[in-house]
Amino acid sequence: MERRSFLKNAAVAAPFLGQAFGASDELRIAQIGLGTRGAYELEVCQRTKGAKVLAVADVYQPLVDKYVAASNGTLTGYQDFRRVLDRKDIDAVFVSTPDHWHAPIAMLACQAGKDVFCEKPLSHTLHEGQQMVAAARKYNRVFQTGSQQRSATHFQKVVELIHAGTIGKITCIECWNEENDTPEGAGNPPDTTPPQGLDWDMYLGAAPKVAYNRNRYIWHYRWFWDYSGGMMTDWGAHHMDIIQWAMKVDGPLSATAVGGRFCLKDNCQTPDTLMTVFEYPGFIVRYSVRQGNSRRIEGRPNGIAFYGTDGTLIVDRGSWEIIPENASRFPNDYDRVEAWLKGGNVAWPAGFDRNAKVAAKPRCQAMGETGLKIDPACQEAHVDNFLACIHSRQRPAADVEIGHHSISACHVGTIAYRLGRKVKWDAAAQTFPGDAEARAMMTKKYRAGFALPAV
Numbered sequence: 524m525e526r527r528s529f530l531k532n533a534a535v536a537a538p539f540l541g542q543a544f545g546a547s548d549e550l551r552i553a554q555i556g557l558g559t560r561g562a563y564e565l566e567v568c569q570r571t572k573g574a575k576v577l578a579v580a581d582v583y584q585p586l587v588d589k590y591v592a593a594s595n596g597t598l599t600g601y602q603d604f605r606r607v608l609d610r611k612d613i614d615a616v617f618v619s620t621p622d623h624w625h626a627p628i629a630m631l632a633c634q635a636g637k638d639v640f641c642e643k644p645l646s647h648t649l650h651e652g653q654q655m656v657a658a659a660r661k662y663n664r665v666f667q668t669g670s671q672q673r674s675a676t677h678f679q680k681v682v683e684l685i686h687a688g689t690i691g692k693i694t695c696i697e698c699w700n701e702e703n704d705t706p707e708g709a710g711n712p713p714d715t716t717p718p719q720g721l722d723w724d725m726y727l728g729a730a731p732k733v734a735y736n737r738n739r740y741i742w743h744y745r746w747f748w749d750y751s752g753g754m755m756t757d758w759g760a761h762h763m764d765i766i767q768w769a770m771k772v773d774g775p776l777s778a779t780a781v782g783g784r785f786c787l788k789d790n791c792q793t794p795d796t797l798m799t800v801f802e803y804p805g806f807i808v809r810y811s812v813r814q815g816n817s818r819r820i821e822g823r824p825n826g827i828a829f830y831g832t833d834g835t836l837i838v839d840r841g842s843w844e845i846i847p848e849n850a851s852r853f854p855n856d857y858d859r860v861e862a863w864l865k866g867g868n869v870a871w872p873a874g875f876d877r878n879a880k881v882a883a884k885p886r887c888q889a890m891g892e893t894g895l896k897i898d899p900a901c902q903e904a905h906v907d908n909f910l911a912c913i914h915s916r917q918r919p920a921a922d923v924e925i926g927h928h929s930i931s932a933c934h935v936g937t938i939a940y941r942l943g944r945k946v947k948w949d950a951a952a953q954t955f956p957g958d959a960e961a962r963a964m965m966t967k968k969y970r971a972g973f974a975l976p977a978v
């Protein structure tokens with residue numbers, strides 16, 4: 524009897540990933556990448572109960588020195604992340620480098636027996652995402668994608684409401700990022716020698732060897748294809764993650780995308796204006812990116828709107844609301860149209876006054892919240908979830924496979940944009956069926972010495 528109920532419980536629980544820690548064990552952490560996000564993650568980890576940050580790594584030595592100096596001797600610093608992976612006393616790594624380094628670092632960390640928290644967008648290519656999932660599974664690692672919105676209570680609430688059918692059948696979803704970065708965008712800094720203490724060759728990694736340019740390095744690397752995928756993967760990773768979660772799907776059936784770098788006069792590459800339409804079974808998603816005009820959609824600079832037959836649900840990081848649809852003004856007019864087709868009068872049903880003011884009859888309940896804050900609470904919850912899963916060996920809230928599916932949609936959109944045509948995607952088979960040209964874009968060329976680790 525006992526054995527049967529154990530098996531029953533085991534069947535519904537998330538898969539067990541091997542290795543067990545005592546619940547009281549303090550987890551030993553390393554932070555890789557100390558830029559905008561990495562510095563924040565380091566700060567969160569340093570004040571998280573049950574975690575002890577022992578090491579930091581960044582290709583820019585002055586950043587490493589800065590955090591080591593401020594640590595009262597608690598941190599050891601490295602310029603080469605591989606020295607972190609060599610350490611036997613590190614349980615888990617946080618990877619907050621630009622996107623082109625996520626897969627190599629995360630996969631080597633899995634091989635080295637570390638659990639991994641890797642920033643979104645999980646991968647730089649579809650193939651890398653597939654390999655990251657394979658590595659996490661092969662080496663039995665707990666692997667959290669840094670899609671912290673999954674751990675925000677209000678995103679959890681809206682997903683629950685959608686799952687409960689609150690706004691009816693959703694046939695159309697819009698998500699957007701609208702801002703005005705004109706005219707210069709990231710500007711046009713000249714190529715120079717790299718700053719003192721920056722290992723530029725290591726920064727470039729698998730990407731082609733090019734001269735140092737400030738825009739290719741800190742923050743603006745996002746707008747270069749060799750290191751990232753522009754807004755489509757940067758913010759799209761968050762939007763598509765919530766959309767696919769809410770709609771219980773793993774990927775689109777197809778994508779079409781048009782746009783260009785039309786207005787920003789800088790040396791970056793990814794489109795500043797982009798419309799991508801994804802087709803899913805029974806609904807469509809449009810992602811609108813404008814970096815040349817900040818007029819808000821649904822009153823928000825970024826967000827997601829789910830349009831359902833009974834209401835509209837709009838959510839962003841600071842608020843959510845449901846705006847009900849009203850019951851149709853007209854009674855079912857099948858009989859009236861039938862009569863008209865037979866040559867009768869276009870008569871309204873008896874007693875129906877088409878000019879009368881009709882009291883709104885909401886099809887669902889209006890509700891919502893404003894003034895919410897996504898950080899730090901949800902980042903802390905996301906880190907806590909990761910640490911708890913390291914102990915329990917369960918799969919975390921944004922398990923690598925979830926992160927892979929979310930960013931896959933964005934990569935499919937980007938491939939449609941770069942090919943200038945519609946592409947069909949098979950999320951279950953993880954391929955572009957019958958489309959060798961699109962399939963060739965699932966991976967990239969790796970510079971000698973920086974091949975993706977084999978799984």
Ligand SMILES: NC(=O)c1ccc[n+]([C@@H]2O[C@H](COP(=O)([O-])OP(=O)(O)OC[C@H]3O[C@@H](n4cnc5c(N)ncnc54)[C@H](O)[C@@H]3O)[C@@H](O)[C@H]2O)c1
Pocket residue numbers: 555556557558559560561580581582583586602604619620621622624642643644669670671725726728740741742743744757
């Ligand atoms: N979850 C979120 O909401 C969120 C927010 C911001 C950024 N991010 C993600 O975090 C990642 C980093 O973004 P950012 O804005 O902090 O970039 P950033 O340019 O500010 O910092 C990147 C840092 O990584 C370092 N680096 C580069 N290659 C390295 C390597 N091989 N080894 C060690 N260090 C290396 C750089 O020197 C730099 O300090 C990106 O993938 C980004 O999408 C996520």
